Amino acid sequence: MNTPFLSDTLLRALLWTLVYSLPLGLLAAALAGAVVAATRSRPPALRYNALLAVGASFLLATAAVFLYYYGSPESGPATEAPVQPLAAAYEGPAAGPSFYSSWAASTAAFIDRNAALLLGAWALLFALRAFRLAYDYRSLHVLRSRALAPVAPQWEARLEELCGRIGLRGPVPLFESGLARVPMIVGYLKPVLLVPAGFFSGLPSESVEAILLHELAHLRRRDHLVNGLQHAAELLFFFNPAVLWLSRLLRTEREHCCDDLAVQHSGNTRSYINALVAFQEHHATPLGALAFADRDMPLLDRIKRLIHHQNKTLNTMEKTTLLAGLLAITLVGSAFYQQQQPDPKPAAAIVTDTVPIAPPLAPGGADTSGKRTGQIQYSDGNKTYRFEMKEDKLTGLSIDGTQVPADKLSGYESLFRKVLTDSRKAEAEASRHRRRAIDLEKEADRMRVKAEEMRTKAAELKQQVVDLHADAATLEKERREHDATRAEHERTMADHARTAKEHEAMMREHQKTVEVHELRNKEHQRLAKEHEAMARIHEREAQVHRTVHDKMVAEGLIKEGKTTSISFDDDKLIINGVTQPAEVAARYRKLIAEEKARLGLK
Numbered sequence: 001m002n003t004p005f006l007s008d009t010l011l012r013a014l015l016w017t018l019v020y021s022l023p024l025g026l027l028a029a030a031l032a033g034a035v036v037a038a039t040r041s042r043p044p045a046l047r048y049n050a051l052l053a054v055g056a057s058f059l060l061a062t063a064a065v066f067l068y069y070y071g072s073p074e075s076g077p078a079t080e081a082p083v084q085p086l087a088a089a090y091e092g093p094a095a096g097p098s099f100y101s102s103w104a105a106s107t108a109a110f111i112d113r114n115a116a117l118l119l120g121a122w123a124l125l126f127a128l129r130a131f132r133l134a135y136d137y138r139s140l141h142v143l144r145s146r147a148l149a150p151v152a153p154q155w156e157a158r159l160e161e162l163c164g165r166i167g168l169r170g171p172v173p174l175f176e177s178g179l180a181r182v183p184m185i186v187g188y189l190k191p192v193l194l195v196p197a198g199f200f201s202g203l204p205s206e207s208v209e210a211i212l213l214h215e216l217a218h219l220r221r222r223d224h225l226v227n228g229l230q231h232a233a234e235l236l237f238f239f240n241p242a243v244l245w246l247s248r249l250l251r252t253e254r255e256h257c258c259d260d261l262a263v264q265h266s267g268n269t270r271s272y273i274n275a276l277v278a279f280q281e282h283h284a285t286p287l288g289a290l291a292f293a294d295r296d297m298p299l300l301d302r303i304k305r306l307i308h309h310q311n312k313t314l315n316t317m318e319k320t321t322l323l324a325g326l327l328a329i330t331l332v333g334s335a336f337y338q339q340q341q342p343d344p345k346p347a348a349a350i351v352t353d354t355v356p357i358a359p360p361l362a363p364g365g366a367d368t369s370g371k372r373t374g375q376i377q378y379s380d381g382n383k384t385y386r387f388e389m390k391e392d393k394l395t396g397l398s399i400d401g402t403q404v405p406a407d408k409l410s411g412y413e414s415l416f417r418k419v420l421t422d423s424r425k426a427e428a429e430a431s432r433h434r435r436r437a438i439d440l441e442k443e444a445d446r447m448r449v450k451a452e453e454m455r456t457k458a459a460e461l462k463q464q465v466v467d468l469h470a471d472a473a474t475l476e477k478e479r480r481e482h483d484a485t486r487a488e489h490e491r492t493m494a495d496h497a498r499t500a501k502e503h504e505a506m507m508r509e510h511q512k513t514v515e516v517h518e519l520r521n522k523e524h525q526r527l528a529k530e531h532e533a534m535a536r537i538h539e540r541e542a543q544v545h546r547t548v549h550d551k552m553v554a555e556g557l558i559k560e561g562k563t564t565s566i567s568f569d570d571d572k573l574i575i576n577g578v579t580q581p582a583e584v585a586a587r588y589r590k591l592i593a594e595e596k597a598r599l600g601l602k
Contacts, residue, residue: 013070015115018122019059020065025242026325028058032246033314033322040313044256047311051250052226058243059233100330113504122239129238142195144186144422145176153201159193164211165265176200183211185218188228193219202524203278206271210262214272217261223254242325245318259306273303277517283319303513304506331441378419389417547595548588557584 031054039047111118151174159174185191187451193215200208218224230247237243263269276299301312371391378385388396394416397404404412557575558564567574573585
């Protein structure tokens with residue numbers, strides 16, 4: 001796996017870091033799910049800090065894995081537990097865990113054998129995503145360097161006041177951008193606040209202040225730095241759904257924290273909600289920016305949280321996925337734990353040779369697949385026996401390394417048969433556990449609980465059929481259970497009705513917000529039409545001025561290209577400080593009146 005630029009030690013450490021990031025990510029996702037479930041009514045800042053601690057713990061754990069394998073490159077899982085074909089360690093009759101340890105060793109060996117292929121595929125996808133990330137950061141550079149215009153002085157002063165109100169030290173550069181479609185923070189070391197062109201004239205001042213407070217809250221909390229670290233983690237572990245889900249939770253809670261800070265310092269929830277509605281439709285935001293209206297966050301969820309102060313909890317899909325992940329962590333952890341634990345029992349047997357995959361049939365069609373050739377090692381705590389066999393017949397024996405003569409083998413025949421029988425039982429038990437493990441991996445926790453309930457109910461029904469004529473009390477018990485179920489159903493229906501009413505109330509509130517947004521749009525359209533009418537009037541007045549100017553040039557009263565001062569004072573026409581004759585003044589007043597009448601001006 002060596003390359004001209006990277007050592008085998010470094011590549012091996014990187015590979016196993018990526019591999020271990022999967023179970024570590026599942027564990028982090030489980031912790032994050034517990035945080036979300038336990039903080040439904042708590043402030044979003046508490047939830048965000050807890051999720052951030054989970055993410056930081058995950059990164060520290062993966063870094064520790066990398067340092068461990070980089071410092072001991074020859075101690076990987078494949079070298080610690082070499083895999084032999086169909087080799088298995090049996091611990092008496094209950095040998096289930098041995099299957100998991102064998103599976104863990106086989107998986108480790110597979111990863112080591114295909115290390116170059118796995119790392120190559122990861123490097124290719126990593127390069128593609130890195131190129132995309134570089135393109136997005138290039139877009140950020142374009143945003144903060146082109147089509148920028150300074151804001152009005154009064155808004156610069158107002159921004160300084162808002163910085164002091166929210167507790168942010170130092171000035172924050174503020175520009176109107178012809179490229180930005182929503183307010184956003186751009187940059188890491190020297191962040192800049194960009195707002196769309198016309199932002200200050202298109203919204204009420206209360207909404208403008210609330211939006212600016214939201215963006216300043218990102219700077220106060222140093223969210224732009226955490227955001228950059230998230231991009232690096234998502235780039236490195238792009239294949240890990242648990243990491244991507246945790247990162248999405250962090251971004252959601254980050255916006256909730258800034259929403260609360262903006263509402264707290266502005267004191268106007270309705271204006272802030274109106275601003276959310278106004279900017280939600282504009283979602284073309286580069287990857288590295290902190291934008292006011294994040295399209296990945298549903299608008300209704302943010303509005304409901306601001307109104308009811310209730311955080312969103314896990315949905316059914318997220319709960320099912322986390323439970324399946326916990327089951328996978330348990331199975332994998334059990335496998336590696338059993339692989340590394342010493343045998344607590346004094347007896348153990350190991351079959352070291354393989355069983356034929358397709359054994360021949362004996363004459364007459366008898367199956368001889370149960371007979372095997374190889375060696376079995378057995379220890380009673382004092383001595384170690386190594387039996388040699390051929391087709392289940394004892395052919396040789398050594399005790400603690402000393403070979404037993406062939407004429408004395410018959411004295412160990414009973415011990416050999418017992419060890420052989422135990423090994424067969426262990427293999428059968430391991431096969432059963434293997435099939436059971438596959439079934440467990442395919443079934444979700446909900447399905448397992450449902451199956452258990454159905455089995456319990458089937459047993460109850462079977463017992464009821466047997467005792468139907470002899471035990472009348474059973475029927476009374478069923479009637480009481482039915483009444484309890486019906487009462488529970490009625491309570492559930494009442495809860496559903498109450499929830500439906502709450503949803504209707506929220507929808508009515510949302511409809512009111514939409515209506516306000518539509519009225520504001522109509523007002524903007526009316527103002528736009530008025531501006532267009534004024535522009536046409538100014539253009540016609542300019543035509544009148546050009547006609548008068550051209551006439552004066554033609555009559556020699558003024559010269560083309562020269563700076564000229566022209567004014568009408570009562571009935572006098574004054575050009576460059578010289579009063580013109582009354583007939584000239586009258587003639588030009590008449591000309592102006594005719595041009596205005598021709599162009600429809602008053």
